Amino acid sequence: MTKAPAVAAAGQHRSPAGSENVWRLAWRKLRRHRLAMVSLVVLSLLILMAVFAPVIAPYDPIAQPRGANLRAMYFQPPSATHWLGTDDLGRDVLSRLIYGSRVSLLVGFLAALSSVLVGTIMGATAGFFSGRPLRFFVGPFVRDLEADARTGRFLAWRIASWVLFYGALYLGARIAWTLSSPSVTAALGGGEWTNNAVLSAVGLAVAWIGVAVAAWRGLTARFRLDLDIVISRLIDFMLTLPSLPILLVLSAILRDPRAAVGNWMYATFGTASSVVIIIMILVLFGWITTARLVRAAFLSLREQEFTMAAQALGTSNGAIMFKHLVPNAMAPIIVEGTLQVGIAILVEAALSFLGFGIQPPVSTWGNMLTNAQTYIFYAPWLALPPGFLIVITVLAINFLGDGLRDALDPRRQH
Amino acid sequence: MFNYIVRRLFQMLPLLFLASVAIFTLVSLQPGDPLDELRMANPMMTAEQFEDLRRAYGLDQPIYVRYFKWLGRALGGDLGRSRTYGLPAAEFIFQQRLPRTLMLTVTSLTIALLIAIPVGIFSAVRQYSAGDYTITFLSFVGLSTPNFFLGIILLYLFVIVLPENLGWRGLPVGGIPNLMWSDLQTGRVTFGSYVGQWATHLILPVFTLASGSLAAWTRFMRASMLEVLNQDYVRTARSKGLNERKVLYKHALRNGLIPIVTLVGLSMPSLFNGALITETIFSYPGMGRAIFDSLVNKDYNVAMAALTFIAILVVFFNLVADVLYAVVDPRIRYD
Numbered sequence: 202m203t204k205a206p207a208v209a210a211a212g213q214h215r216s217p218a219g220s221e222n223v224w225r226l227a228w229r230k231l232r233r234h235r236l237a238m239v240s241l242v243v244l245s246l247l248i249l250m251a252v253f254a255p256v257i258a259p260y261d262p263i264a265q266p267r268g269a270n271l272r273a274m275y276f277q278p279p280s281a282t283h284w285l286g287t288d289d290l291g292r293d294v295l296s297r298l299i300y301g302s303r304v305s306l307l308v309g310f311l312a313a314l315s316s317v318l319v320g321t322i323m324g325a326t327a328g329f330f331s332g333r334p335l336r337f338f339v340g341p342f343v344r345d346l347e348a349d350a351r352t353g354r355f356l357a358w359r360i361a362s363w364v365l366f367y368g369a370l371y372l373g374a375r376i377a378w379t380l381s382s383p384s385v386t387a388a389l390g391g392g393e394w395t396n397n398a399v400l401s402a403v404g405l406a407v408a409w410i411g412v413a414v415a416a417w418r419g420l421t422a423r424f425r426l427d428l429d430i431v432i433s434r435l436i437d438f439m440l441t442l443p444s445l446p447i448l449l450v451l452s453a454i455l456r457d458p459r460a461a462v463g464n465w466m467y468a469t470f471g472t473a474s475s476v477v478i479i480i481m482i483l484v485l486f487g488w489i490t491t492a493r494l495v496r497a498a499f500l501s502l503r504e505q506e507f508t509m510a511a512q513a514l515g516t517s518n519g520a521i522m523f524k525h526l527v528p529n530a531m532a533p534i535i536v537e538g539t540l541q542v543g544i545a546i547l548v549e550a551a552l553s554f555l556g557f558g559i560q561p562p563v564s565t566w567g568n569m570l571t572n573a574q575t576y577i578f579y580a581p582w583l584a585l586p587p588g589f590l591i592v593i594t595v596l597a598i599n600f601l602g603d604g605l606r607d608a609l610d611p612r613r614q615h
Numbered sequence: 616m617f618n619y620i621v622r623r624l625f626q627m628l629p630l631l632f633l634a635s636v637a638i639f640t641l642v643s644l645q646p647g648d649p650l651d652e653l654r655m656a657n658p659m660m661t662a663e664q665f666e667d668l669r670r671a672y673g674l675d676q677p678i679y680v681r682y683f684k685w686l687g688r689a690l691g692g693d694l695g696r697s698r699t700y701g702l703p704a705a706e707f708i709f710q711q712r713l714p715r716t717l718m719l720t721v722t723s724l725t726i727a728l729l730i731a732i733p734v735g736i737f738s739a740v741r742q743y744s745a746g747d748y749t750i751t752f753l754s755f756v757g758l759s760t761p762n763f764f765l766g767i768i769l770l771y772l773f774v775i776v777l778p779e780n781l782g783w784r785g786l787p788v789g790g791i792p793n794l795m796w797s798d799l800q801t802g803r804v805t806f807g808s809y810v811g812q813w814a815t816h817l818i819l820p821v822f823t824l825a826s827g828s829l830a831a832w833t834r835f836m837r838a839s840m841l842e843v844l845n846q847d848y849v850r851t852a853r854s855k856g857l858n859e860r861k862v863l864y865k866h867a868l869r870n871g872l873i874p875i876v877t878l879v880g881l882s883m884p885s886l887f888n889g890a891l892i893t894e895t896i897f898s899y900p901g902m903g904r905a906i907f908d909s910l911v912n913k914d915y916n917v918a919m920a921a922l923t924f925i926a927i928l929v930v931f932f933n934l935v936a937d938v939l940y941a942v943v944d945p946r947i948r949y950d
Contacts, residue, residue: 457646588764
């Protein structure tokens with residue numbers, strides 16, 4: 202925890218003098234980190250290449266050649282006209298590589314940014330409200346003085362929570378009903394036990410009595426919900442799932458134009474939909490590390506004096522979280538965000554490599570490698586350039602992250 | 616401790632239930648269903664016949680009904696049949712594929728640990744030396760190299776370039792040797808050639824799979840050792856005149872290894888993700904390949920059996936890591 206922004210955040214968090222010094226100090230430290238500076242230059246060059254792709258690329262990355270002698274145009278080894286050769290459809294590898302950097306970098310940066318954003322919000326919520334359960338459900342027949350005193354927003358939430366609660370009960374009752382139907386009971390095993398109509402009737406009765414009791418109690422109940430427990434359990438749950446297969450399946454589901462979701466994606470984002478889909482998918486598992494990090498930082502930050510001072514002044518929870526605490530947790534967030542860019546690029550490349558990411562003819566470094574593997578034995582020039590670009594990009598990002606960690610952590614001396 | 620383990624086991628159940636619900640839902644929501652292929656194979660099929668087939672496969676029922684049916688059968692030990700292989704899914708996954716994947720993952724895990732620990736120690740002891748910088752740089756490269764690219768490069772090197780230039784037979788492109796355990800018993804192959812053939816088939820996939828963990832664990836081991844070496848008790852040990860070997864291996868290493876125990880337990884998910892990609896590249900018929908194929912072919916029973924098994928394994932190894940952590944580090948207590 203740096204001292205300076207903490208002081209700045211206490212009252213005059215906009216004070217430029219206090220916060221600028223910290224960042225300038227970090228920048229000076231970063232400049233001494235040679236590998237990080239080299240990485241910064243490499244990354245800038247890569248970004249420039251992506252931005253100016255139409256200017257730099259010698260050929261159209263998608264157009265296939267036409268002409269009498271097509272055979273000679275496919276699988277050309279590197280030459281003066283095609284510096285990196287041509288691929289299985291006669292397209293220029295260099296141009297595809299340059300255009301591919303657009304998608305790969307865009308996906309990497311946007312996915313990392315969104316992951317860090319989602320992770321920060323989740324982690325901040327979990328850390329700040331840990332051990333301070335929020336009013337979640339107040340039954341319709343509870344006289345809740347505190348809630349009555351407040352206006353609209355709380356009433357709306359109260360009604361929404363009734364809908365959620367009774368909706369869930371309805372769903373449970375319906376599932377119990379469907380499951381107890383004879384054909385299902387028979388299918389559950391077909392043995393004497395499960396085939397027993399009495400047993401299935403008992404099961405149904407128990408389920409419905411449970412629902413009825415919950416519905417009755419719900420009229421006068423109040424629950425509080427600890428958001429930290431909810432978010433931490435969600436993280437535990439996400440970590441249980443086998444991530445790569447889940448990502449493959451999700452990508453297939455979201456991309457299906459016959460289904461409602463896929464259709465909507467195509468209608469809304471057009472050709473960019475596969476980029477949007479892959480970013481959404483990457484964020485699904487990408488926010489977790491940031492959330493854990495921010496949660497841990499918040500657990501200690503919220504006990505410090507400047508937080509109490511802000512609370513005493515009547516600052517709202519949202520303002521305390523995002524104006525006072527988040528700036529103090531910024532150093533680890535920045536480092537994590539940098540590393541996430543590398544992870545996102547790697548995962549995107551893996552998904553595209555397996556054919557579940559960005560779809561051809563749009564090129565990315567990952568899907569260029571899919572073809573490269575097929576033809577590795579007689580066109581090895583297809584595999585090396587996209588692979589090396591992935592390695593160089595991710596390496597630069599990791600070195601930069603390492604440099605930033607040294608620069609932003611006051612305890613580290615390099 | 617016993618109470619802690621029991622409590623954790625009970626906490627695992629709802630987690631696994633939810634995980635299996637999520638996996639089942641996603642797997643069944645995939646575009647297309649197993650009937651598409653049948654319909655394509657037989658364009659003359661009438662709509663009624665198609666509906667009959669849907670009913671026969673149970674695909675006309677809502678997903679949650681299908682889920683509970685699956686759960687009921689699975690709890691009774693019946694995981695259904697594989698549609699593409701015609702075998703019971705349990706036999707296919709657990710008898711055919713799992714042992715091969717275990718061979719791959721356990722070998723690469725062992726190799727990664729055997730290299731990462733000494734290299735990490737060396738790097739920490741010689742901090743800021745040329746060797747340390749080289750190791751750090753190499754482990755960064757390892758972390759930044761996608762294993763599918765590494766696999767392709769290794770294939771190219773060891774199957775084409777080196778054999779062509781050295782006049783060597785080269786390593787196999789992929790797959791597994793056409794050998795059975797019974798061949799060894801009947802004496803069709805000698806033990807040496809049995810092991811040798813497996814080794815030549817395994818060496819590239821194992822190295823591909825190991826590279827990521829190797830790089831990560833080397834860095835981790837270095838950091839862990841550095842932290843321990845700066846502790847007071849190490850300084851005390853040195854100042855009372857112990858020789859450096861004893862300080863390193865008796866005082867520092869024992870504590871430096873503790874975090875590695877957790878790390879290995881927690882690396883299960885990434886190991887299985889890596890196995891999926893590695894097995895795809897090297898056409899290694901293991902569980903990762905089975906998962907990939909079952910997702911592509913809509914072989915729901917196989918996908919569910921394998922993915923739920925991985926979820927169980929991940930949760931179980933998390934628990935094992937936590938328990939082992941307490942066992943090796945007496946400062947940690949659960950109650």
